[in-house]
Amino acid sequence: MALRKLGKDPESKDGGSPTVYLDDRTDNYLVQGWKVLDQERLAQMNIPQHETVVEIPRRMVQFFEEMKRGERTDV
Numbered sequence: 001m002a003l004r005k006l007g008k009d010p011e012s013k014d015g016g017s018p019t020v021y022l023d024d025r026t027d028n029y030l031v032q033g034w035k036v037l038d039q040e041r042l043a044q045m046n047i048p049q050h051e052t053v054v055e056i057p058r059r060m061v062q063f064f065e066e067m068k069r070g071e072r073t074d075v
Contacts, residue, residue: 003030007063009056018056020063029064031056 002024009018018033033054036042047053 007060009060011057011059018054018060020056020060 003021006020021030033056036053036055
């Protein structure tokens, strides 16, 4: 599996999460973020048992947009 790190949250303390990756093999994004535990918000979604929800700040969308335009941002 060839994961490429597209970008980390520029405001993350200690260089931690969230982080956005692209799997070159499957052409899927992988998102590392904060696990959503808020039952009120989770109740508003239909989440199958084999899935989970993570949260990332809006500023992270820039990394998806760069890939959409064909730009590479290997970090």
